[in-house]
Amino acid sequence: MPVSPFDSLLAEVRQIDGFVLGCLIDASTGMVLGSVQEQEEARLPVAAAGAADVARVISLMTGELAANGGLEDAIITLTGHYHLIRQFSPAPRLRFLLLVVLDRSRANLAMAHRELRDFDMSFAGRADSGLPRHYQSV
Amino acid sequence: MYFNRDPLVVRLGKLADSGQTGVLRLPGDLGGAIYLSEGDVVFAESKRTPGPASGLARQPGRPHEADPAGSRANRGGPADAVDPEIAGSLAWRFAVREATVDAALELLSSRPRHALLQRFRESGTPTVGTVGGMSLPALLTEVNRRQEIVKQMSISLTADTAVLRNPHIDSPELQVSELQWALLIRMRDRSTPRDLAWELGHSVFGTTVEVSQLIALGLVSVVGAPSPREPGEPSGPRRDTVSFLRALIG
Numbered sequence: 001m002p003v004s005p006f007d008s009l010l011a012e013v014r015q016i017d018g019f020v021l022g023c024l025i026d027a028s029t030g031m032v033l034g035s036v037q038e039q040e041e042a043r044l045p046v047a048a049a050g051a052a053d054v055a056r057v058i059s060l061m062t063g064e065l066a067a068n069g070g071l072e073d074a075i076i077t078l079t080g081h082y083h084l085i086r087q088f089s090p091a092p093r094l095r096f097l098l099l100v101v102l103d104r105s106r107a108n109l110a111m112a113h114r115e116l117r118d119f120d121m122s123f124a125g126r127a128d129s130g131l132p133r134h135y136q137s138v
Numbered sequence: 139m140y141f142n143r144d145p146l147v148v149r150l151g152k153l154a155d156s157g158q159t160g161v162l163r164l165p166g167d168l169g170g171a172i173y174l175s176e177g178d179v180v181f182a183e184s185k186r187t188p189g190p191a192s193g194l195a196r197q198p199g200r201p202h203e204a205d206p207a208g209s210r211a212n213r214g215g216p217a218d219a220v221d222p223e224i225a226g227s228l229a230w231r232f233a234v235r236e237a238t239v240d241a242a243l244e245l246l247s248s249r250p251r252h253a254l255l256q257r258f259r260e261s262g263t264p265t266v267g268t269v270g271g272m273s274l275p276a277l278l279t280e281v282n283r284r285q286e287i288v289k290q291m292s293i294s295l296t297a298d299t300a301v302l303r304n305p306h307i308d309s310p311e312l313q314v315s316e317l318q319w320a321l322l323i324r325m326r327d328r329s330t331p332r333d334l335a336w337e338l339g340h341s342v343f344g345t346t347v348e349v350s351q352l353i354a355l356g357l358v359s360v361v362g363a364p365s366p367r368e369p370g371e372p373s374g375p376r377r378d379t380v381s382f383l384r385a386l387i388g
Contacts, residue, residue, distance in 0.1 A: 066311035
């Protein structure tokens with residue numbers, strides 16, 4: 001079965017220590033576009049929907065605050081896992097969320113955060129990409 | 139070629155299970171087409187939702203500037219007419235995926251679904267080039283999820299509800315996304331999310347969700363509903379925001 005381009009995008013984040021699950025979500029609709037996971041039992045749709053909700057709530061908050069910028073990333077620390085949610089634009093006009101779930105006992109949060117940021121930034125210079133230009137004030 | 143009056147979802151299930159390749163056409167004002175390749179849904183189009191090329195041809199915040207790549211893709215024509223460079227891009231693949239799910243939501247939610255005369259032709263390729271398909275169960279799962287979100291919003295807002303910009307905003311400053319800004323500047327007296335979606339070339343579902351977010355921010359109201367923030371009056375009750383999680387777990 002051919003791997004979708006959205007799944008392929010996630011191959012790199014699979015290398016992060018403690019990786020359990022990664023998925024690419026369309027921030028506007030909450031649709032899961034691609035995913036990779038180590039344990040099939042992980043409830044990916046629930047984790048993805050939760051991440052999309054977190055991003056929407058932060059978008060409402062920054063909207064009300066006129067915070068002069070939007071979500072870069074959000075880190076949720078659970079007793080067993082870390083959930084890293086990053087706004088991700090691999091191409092102009094694409095507003096995705098990247099969710100990476102890590103096993104807390106095997107992960108280094110600071111390193112994982114940096115690796116995810118580097119992964120995101122690596123798309124900035126590619127032809128089919130562009131830095132997010134999402135936020136305007138009214 | 140043959141005709142069938144099964145409910146659309148049953149008909150699609152039979153075609154997918156038997157690994158069919160071809161196009162299922164649904165006539166009428168609520169009609170469209172669903173393209174299958176070896177049982178997977180590779181594309182769907184509806185008369186009530188924009189296609190994938192229209193979105194790439196427009197810059198959300200810039201109504202008059204066209205994206206050259208999108209313009210080329212927007213010419214339509216046979217499948218192999220799509221520039222391979224465009225067809226291979228992530229933006230195009232996403233546009234096709236979103237347009238497909240948006241159209242499927244429309245086609246599978248239309249009533250009466252059983253009355254649509256479905257015509258399956260074992261040939262016919264979509265005008266979107268070669269893109270990866272979705273299995274039918276995956277498509278139906280996504281359509282069901284969206285139907286739950288539509289249900290959440292339907293108390294106050296549907297794709298065909300007229301909305302307008304609130305004339306008074308009591309916050310000194312607010313921040314909106316580029317897409318929300320594009321919606322705001324295009325909103326007229328009785329714009330609906332569907333009108334705006336066509337104008338922007340964005341999905342109808344995605345546009346409706348963004349409009350609901352603008353209502354939550356107090357920037358937009360449903361026509362006929364009291365504005366939540368009249369000057370000099372206490373703020374009215376805020377509308378509930380959409381929850382993707384609630385759509386899954388109830």
